[in-house]
Amino acid sequence: MTEIIKLKNVAKHYYMGDDVVKALDGVDISIEKGSFVAIMGPSGSGKSTGMNLIGSLDLPTSGEIYLDEHDISHLTESELAQIRGKKIGFIFQSFNLIPNLTAKENIMLPMLFQGLEKNERESRAEELLGLVDLKDRINHYPNQLSGGQQQRVAIARALANDPEVILADEPTGNLDTKTGENVLQFLENLNKKGKTIVMVTHDSKLAEKHAQKIYWLKDGKIEKVTRKEKEKWKTVK
Amino acid sequence: MITDYFILALKNLRKRKLRAWLTMLGIFISIATIFVLISLSLGLQNAVEEQFRQFGTDKIFIQPRGQIAGPGTGGAVELTKNDVEVVEKVIGVKDITWWIIATGEIEFKDEKRFFNIIGFPLDQSDVFIETGFYKADEGEVLDEEDFGKVMIGSQYKYNNVFKRPIKERDIISVNGKNFVVEGILESLGNPADDRLVYMSEEEFREITEIEDRIDTIIAQVEPGEDINEVADRIKRKLLKSRDLTEKTRDFSILTPEEVLETFRIVLNIITAFLLGVAGISLLVGGIGIVNTMYTSVLERTKEIGIMKAVGARNSDIFLIFLIESGLLGLVGGVIGVILGFGISKGIEFIAINQLGTTLLQAAFPFYLVAGSLLFAFVIGALSGALPALQASKLNPVDALRYE
Ligand SMILES: Nc1ncnc2c1ncn2[C@@H]1O[C@H](COP(=O)(O)OP(=O)(O)OP(=O)(O)O)[C@@H](O)[C@H]1O
Ligand SMILES: [Mg+2]
Numbered sequence: 001m002t003e004i005i006k007l008k009n010v011a012k013h014y015y016m017g018d019d020v021v022k023a024l025d026g027v028d029i030s031i032e033k034g035s036f037v038a039i040m041g042p043s044g045s046g047k048s049t050g051m052n053l054i055g056s057l058d059l060p061t062s063g064e065i066y067l068d069e070h071d072i073s074h075l076t077e078s079e080l081a082q083i084r085g086k087k088i089g090f091i092f093q094s095f096n097l098i099p100n101l102t103a104k105e106n107i108m109l110p111m112l113f114q115g116l117e118k119n120e121r122e123s124r125a126e127e128l129l130g131l132v133d134l135k136d137r138i139n140h141y142p143n144q145l146s147g148g149q150q151q152r153v154a155i156a157r158a159l160a161n162d163p164e165v166i167l168a169d170e171p172t173g174n175l176d177t178k179t180g181e182n183v184l185q186f187l188e189n190l191n192k193k194g195k196t197i198v199m200v201t202h203d204s205k206l207a208e209k210h211a212q213k214i215y216w217l218k219d220g221k222i223e224k225v226t227r228k229e230k231e232k233w234k235t236v237k
Numbered sequence: 238m239i240t241d242y243f244i245l246a247l248k249n250l251r252k253r254k255l256r257a258w259l260t261m262l263g264i265f266i267s268i269a270t271i272f273v274l275i276s277l278s279l280g281l282q283n284a285v286e287e288q289f290r291q292f293g294t295d296k297i298f299i300q301p302r303g304q305i306a307g308p309g310t311g312g313a314v315e316l317t318k319n320d321v322e323v324v325e326k327v328i329g330v331k332d333i334t335w336w337i338i339a340t341g342e343i344e345f346k347d348e349k350r351f352f353n354i355i356g357f358p359l360d361q362s363d364v365f366i367e368t369g370f371y372k373a374d375e376g377e378v379l380d381e382e383d384f385g386k387v388m389i390g391s392q393y394k395y396n397n398v399f400k401r402p403i404k405e406r407d408i409i410s411v412n413g414k415n416f417v418v419e420g421i422l423e424s425l426g427n428p429a430d431d432r433l434v435y436m437s438e439e440e441f442r443e444i445t446e447i448e449d450r451i452d453t454i455i456a457q458v459e460p461g462e463d464i465n466e467v468a469d470r471i472k473r474k475l476l477k478s479r480d481l482t483e484k485t486r487d488f489s490i491l492t493p494e495e496v497l498e499t500f501r502i503v504l505n506i507i508t509a510f511l512l513g514v515a516g517i518s519l520l521v522g523g524i525g526i527v528n529t530m531y532t533s534v535l536e537r538t539k540e541i542g543i544m545k546a547v548g549a550r551n552s553d554i555f556l557i558f559l560i561e562s563g564l565l566g567l568v569g570g571v572i573g574v575i576l577g578f579g580i581s582k583g584i585e586f587i588a589i590n591q592l593g594t595t596l597l598q599a600a601f602p603f604y605l606v607a608g609s610l611l612f613a614f615v616i617g618a619l620s621g622a623l624p625a626l627q628a629s630k631l632n633p634v635d636a637l638r639y640e
Contacts, residue, residue: 057637058633058634077551078550081548081549081550081551084546085547086548096546098543101248105248110548114548160547
């Protein structure tokens, strides 16, 4: 399997006065194309930091990050923004929809930044709203939607530019168990259709139920890597 | 793409809180002020130019120098009949007239008032009437041989100068001598001018006991002659006859173009000064926008992070915020222009109804409206540039973490 994203000996340090917070401290992560990967770990272990690096939302203090075999750790912010908008879709724990925009407009936003024509953006947004079963909420504002509905809009938005990778940081964290399970089922379906999914969670049951590979983080380091083979989890590292 | 940013900015503006709009007060007050100033200044300029056009551009005015307080106030320097004779003979001068002004006691039906009276030579009345663009509203203007008669300004008829309005054929007394009112003039647009009483030079001298003095000589230039050349010739002849040099010259020669130019310069200086004051208020208004936009950037930090996460480049964020603050300025501009339009019209109304002058008319050329709006947009955008730059440079991860 080809790797779509690869982190090589990546560190992310935050300097606060004389103190250094080593959010990530020399990790290797590789995400194979079409796989469903989970990143597990206790609070403060560096999961979100790792996710942001994978999603080229941030640059590492040291180490290399490859996206489609291109080193992106030295790109400018604008170049990163373009790549990120095209190849990666983000889903956040707190949905992060823009409150002044309707469901449809929120979904159109990533396409706007890729320079798509308005009618193209509109028809694609409507199609995606159909996919997440929210056709009847097109012109609703985020505060008029339930948490689960908001997260589905966020998923539709993540899919807007038909990215290869979907990154989800605790996507079920703000949802009840049943709604959360629906969202995960949806992500799994996307994975079956060929999308690469990377999900951050601290719920090991969820991770083991849906993912094929799990990175276990602790204090900015990788504690272990497990992989599901024939419905059984094996430690591979 | 840009139009989409405009739509996005408009959506954001619609959701603005009242507080944000209040900071725009400064913008629309200053835009309104600027609008009113320019519109009235243009209107005044138009009105004056119109008057000058009616005046004719073929007349040269000769006055004694040093009459800062206006003609008739007296001074050492005087023009006399001798000067008239000199000017008359200058090549290029077609016709000549002159006038003298003084204060007179006017009596009508046992009421007495003091107003300026003017004497002019009746045998040159055509030139005089043409120069002043006098038209009779009632009766007729003074003609040759109209001795014992006066023509009077419109205020005597319409503005209750005396208890009862004066009509054609009424008898009024000036400095104790009775005159028949031959005509009442149309308004000249200026209240003081509309209270003048005109009569023959001979009778004027008789009742005022002014012997030789002439306040203004008006020379009409032959068609086809260059008015500036004729003015120059008159100047040289007068210098010679009065035994003066350019340095000791005690009279001034004005052509309408020069008067108009002087007027324009003065008006422009006043307007520029007032615009400067308005500019300061605009600066304050701009600071209001800076403040609003900084607050807005802060409030929407998370939103900026989201937009960056879904692929917005720094330049996209910059543009979105720049356009938004430009539109904020534009909205202020629209309100300012509407406000300014109302105020200008109000001033015009007051000028006509209370001051009786038609000179202060507001003008609203298209470029003034468009210019004000564009200006407001640019001020808004400029004020928002720094906050927009700050917004665009936010680190996406930090912005997303912002609550
Ligand atoms: N901008 C920052 N400045 C300083 N320290 C930071 C910054 N961002 C993250 N950290 C630190 O880095 C460490 C890892 O943070 P991170 O958000 O990746 O944790 P996490 O695994 O996602 O935790 P959680 O499960 O609570 O979301 C934490 O100790 C955090 O305090
Ligand atoms: Mg986290």
